[in-house]
Amino acid sequence: MSDSARPVILVTGGAGYIGSHACKLLAQAGYLPVTFDNLSTGWTEAVKFGPLVVGDLLDKPALKAVFDHYKPRAVMHFAALSQVGEAAREPGLYWRNNLGGSLNLVEAMVEAGGKDIVFSSTCATYGDQDGVVLTEDSAQQPLNAYGSSKLAVEGVLRDFGTSHGLNAVIFRYFNVAGADPEAEIGEWHKPETHLIPVMIEAAAGAREALLINGQDYPTHDGTCIRDYVHVMDLVDAHLRGLRWLEQGRGSRVFNLGTGVGFSVAEVIRNCHEGTGRNVPHAFGPRRAGDAAALVSGSQRAQHDLGWSAQRSSLKMMIEDAWRWYLTGGYSEQPSQRTVEG
Numbered sequence: 374m375s376d377s378a379r380p381v382i383l384v385t386g387g388a389g390y391i392g393s394h395a396c397k398l399l400a401q402a403g404y405l406p407v408t409f410d411n412l413s414t415g416w417t418e419a420v421k422f423g424p425l426v427v428g429d430l431l432d433k434p435a436l437k438a439v440f441d442h443y444k445p446r447a448v449m450h451f452a453a454l455s456q457v458g459e460a461a462r463e464p465g466l467y468w469r470n471n472l473g474g475s476l477n478l479v480e481a482m483v484e485a486g487g488k489d490i491v492f493s494s495t496c497a498t499y500g501d502q503d504g505v506v507l508t509e510d511s512a513q514q515p516l517n518a519y520g521s522s523k524l525a526v527e528g529v530l531r532d533f534g535t536s537h538g539l540n541a542v543i544f545r546y547f548n549v550a551g552a553d554p555e556a557e558i559g560e561w562h563k564p565e566t567h568l569i570p571v572m573i574e575a576a577a578g579a580r581e582a583l584l585i586n587g588q589d590y591p592t593h594d595g596t597c598i599r600d601y602v603h604v605m606d607l608v609d610a611h612l613r614g615l616r617w618l619e620q621g622r623g624s625r626v627f628n629l630g631t632g633v634g635f636s637v638a639e640v641i642r643n644c645h646e647g648t649g650r651n652v653p654h655a656f657g658p659r660r661a662g663d664a665a666a667l668v669s670g671s672q673r674a675q676h677d678l679g680w681s682a683q684r685s686s687l688k689m690m691i692e693d694a695w696r697w698y699l700t701g702g703y704s705e706q707p708s709q710r711t712v713e714g
């Protein structure tokens with residue numbers, strides 16, 4: 374199908390990890406994903422499935438121009454800063470980018486007559502709740518500016534729903550891992566801070582050791598528990614969320630996780646199965662802003678969207694992340710980045 378015949382989805386953060394996987398799936402499903410990304414952490418090489426507009430969510434005229442030019446049918450909003458440690462150190466950065474940027478986006482969208490948005494929120498909006506399985510109705514008590522800025526955006530979407538008829542599917546992600554099984558795209562952060570890719574780097578010998586952030590949490594082995602979900606499963610839910618909106622079913626919040634938590638030590642023990650290698654590791658202090666345990670109840674996504682996690686075993690996530698790592702990832706240096714599209 375020619376580009377002009379395909380419905381356009383504006384994908385903020387489409388040059389990043391999750392956004393690029395969403396673009397691949399959208400293109401396979403017959404949409405034209407238009408990436409809007411400031412390339413602060415994304416890669417032009419990750420934008421393979423539709424045009425790239427380099428721009429910043431804090432630049433309202435640039436947003437207006439992209440809505441005027443592409444007239445997207447809907448928006449998928451991934452662009453955000455997303456590191457818990459950095460958020461604990463620099464809360465202002467997180468509030469400005471994540472809340473300020475999202476507010477600009479939603480205003481530009483409403484001004485252009487847009488109605489439907491799929492938003493990446495996070496389990497970090499729940500905070501620490503004694504290891505209970507978290508449902509969409511659990512209290513939201515974020516521990517850091519990453520979680521609180523995302524929670525604030527959920528509020529913006531609700532208010533714009535009431536006042537302007539905006540429909541928002543909000544996904545609260547648990548821990549996203551793995552890569553495109555075809556290894557065309559994957560997770561590539563410089564520097565890397567997330568557990569599974571850091572573990573892969575350590576297994577490959579690219580870093581001396583994986584430092585475990587704390588061993589005195591109130592969990593069965595003292596390390597933090599997280600619920601890991603494969604990025605392909607996650608973006609599959611986004612496509613289902615988009616169709617939910619297209620069917621006029623209105624705003625809805627969904628958790629996305631598997632319902633099963635693994636401790637950091639358990640993830641490390643699974644490394645060999647996925648990579649054939651062991652991980653050199655050491656114990657360090659707790660990381661500021663970390664909850665002891667975050668595990669999702671995802672019945673709502675299963676029931677309403679017909680979603681289920683297909684690739685989210687630890688083994689498959691680690692295998693896919695390892696396969697992607699062995700490709701060498703993205704080659705460009707930030708200074709060599711060019712504007713396309």
Ligand code: UDP
Nearest residue numbers: 457566567568571584585586597637660663
């Ligand atoms: N973690 C760790 N060492 C690392 C990276 C992460 O011990 O080098 C821990 C981190 O403190 C958390 C868990 O692994 O308990 C998952 O962290 P990640 O940054 O991957 O995701 P988050 O839960 O912060 O979204």
